[in-house]
Amino acid sequence: MVTRRQFVLGGAATAATVVLYNAHTAQATGSMAGHAGHTGGLLRAGSRLTTAPFTVQMPVPGVLRPTTSTSTTDYYDITVKPGVEELVPGVSSGIFGYNGTFTGPTIRAWQGRQVVVRQTNRLDRPISTHLHGGHVAAADDGHPMDVIAPGGSKTYHYPNDQFAATLWYHDHAHHVEAENLFKGLAGFYLISSPDEQALNLPRGAYDVPIMLRDVRMADDGTLNWVMDDFANRLTILANGRNQPRFPVQARKYRFRFLNASNLRPFGLGLADGSTLTMIGADQSLLPAPDDVTSFELWPGERYDVVIDFSRYRVGDQIMLTNSMPFPNEGDAQKQILRFDVVGTASDSSDVPDELADAPSLPAATNTRRIQLGPFDPPSGTMVIDGKTYDGDRIDQTVPLGATEIWEIYNADTQYGLPHNFHMHLVHFKVLDRNGTPPPAAEQGWRDTVTVHPGETVRVQATFADHRGTFVYHCHLIDHASMGMMAQFQVV
Ligand SMILES: [Cu+2]
Structure with missing residues (x-):
């Protein structure tokens, strides 16, 4: 029998951390002339743009189709290029994207079945594509110095000899990885396995990846890149949209949360304080599900979470909130995404008390x-x-x-x-x-x-x-x- 309990990961340390974090940010950005003026502009933009929050539906990044497939391997082609997206409704932002989209296409992989991705660089700068969480050869890792020059291509081989998990791919070209990621070079890479499929977790349309992150956006939509500019990245995005709504059926969903922010941690929960069931993190399912009311999600991390909307009625609206306390932030940073219960649906999915083997630990030498x-x-x-x-x-x-x-x-x-x-x-x-x-x-x-x-x-x-x-x-x-x-x- 699994004992489920409530906890807030590192909650006690959070407030002190944040205060000090801001002290650091003031240090690091002390040379930024016009800092206060720019913040004022962002706040004006925020108040204007939040006149209609939760009007745009959160997109689910499309699953990329293989260019070709064999009995052992799926081959994909991705072009890294500039794009334009309405991250905030009514405002166009120039971005970098895998296939030109701010949240890149999702690659769905199977344990033991090889994926080969040819990345072509149509930007005017070097890139290097790293599969975060991938157990791959050094030549395929997207090493920071192993860059693809503008106009060039590189083919990456991923054996997928690893656990079912929520991975992601993002840029890693040295000295520009932070800027390239900030401008949009990130996408999901989801590995499934027979063991995982046998669990009967929510799947298909009820298995939804959600990439959370922030950007610094000027009034005209320009993404302003400044290194270590934590305090000014005030626009929060879920799958590349600011304060979207997501229609759900009154049943269980599996959400794969990824924090693709450069610096911002999130403290996630539901506004009504109800239960989230943690089932996976980073590289595997958890040994057992864990019911919580909130959890922290730091940059690079993933948590797979089941939310059961059957406890709600059609018409209910449930806010996904960010409780990570940062001074000078308002509802636009605290209200991330609204789940709108729009209907009912049958649900034969289940969250069993045992999900995966606990990690095996040979003796360290x-x-x-x-x-x-x-x-x-x-x-x-x-x-x-x-x-x-x-x-x-x-x-x-x-x-x-x-x-x-x-x-x-x-x-x-x-x-x-x-x-x-x-x-x-x-x-x-x-x-x-x-x-x-x-x-x-x-x-x-x-x-x-x-x-x-x-x-x-x-x-x-x-x-x-x-x-x-x-x-x-x-x-x-x-x-x-x-x-x-x-x-x-x-x-
Ligand atoms: Cu650090």
Whole structure:
């Protein structure tokens, strides 16, 4: 029998973190002349544009059709190019997009069935497409230095020998990954497996990916890119729309929440405080479902959540809210998406008490200590173990097949910067945070983990299958572009 309980992930630390986070932002953006004036413009835009919130329906990104398929492989073609989207109703924004759309097309993959994607770059800048969460060869990883020049193409091979999970692909070209992601280069990559399908979770039209993120938008719709510009990214988007509505039937849905923001964490819940059932995170389903009333979603992270709308009546409207408290933000940042119950539908889906095997942990043979930060405001650099990223430097050498514990310490106590640690190639298990085992929602396989200032988080991973050079970095991705990235080489 599974014990379900309520929790707020890291809730106690949140308020202090936010205050300090803002102190950092004031430091980091202190040189921005006209800062106050621009904020005023954004607030005017916000009040004008929120005269009609929840009038536009949240789109569900379309599933990409293979160009060709064989008995073993699906082949896709994606063109990265500029596009125009109405992220806010009535205002056109120039964006970068996979196939020109702000939320890229979704790739649906099957465990053990290969996917091959040819990416063609029609932007005027380098790109590199990383499959976040993909267990792939180094040549296919979308390494920051392995870029596709303007006009060029590269073909990526994804074996999908991994668990059913919500993955995503996004840009990773060094020094411009943060800007490229900010302007729209992100899409879903969903892996299913026979084990997962046998569970009878909500599927088809009732399995909906939702990409949450923020942008800084001028009154005319221009997306204003400024590095580490946390405080001015005030327009929140769900699947590329500001404050949309989403019609639902009075039955269970599986929502795959991804935070594709560069820096912004969310604290998500329903306005009526009712239950969300966590079923998956990052790289796998959870061992058991976990009922909560809210959860935090940090940049790069995914949580699969079942919401049962059968407790509502047709005509009810339920707000998805963001409780992460940031000063000077109003309803436009707190009310993210409204679910409108528009009808009833039969529901034979189920959330069983056991979802997946708990992560297996062979004995670790090595422990490494990794230090994130501290941030150095005068230079504007972010460091890991005292160094900014250098593509010619190998920071850690790991024998193929080794199982290791990585102890990640966040040294950014002075400015109170949280970081979200992400490793390429591997999936890891969070062992503990300052010695305390993780909550239920962190009990599955992960590839990101939030490390608050002064915290030490221990994770365990096995470096299997692929030799070569891979990066690890903060997934508050502006930090990565500012240097908070390093490399391990599997030999
Ligand atoms: Cu960071």
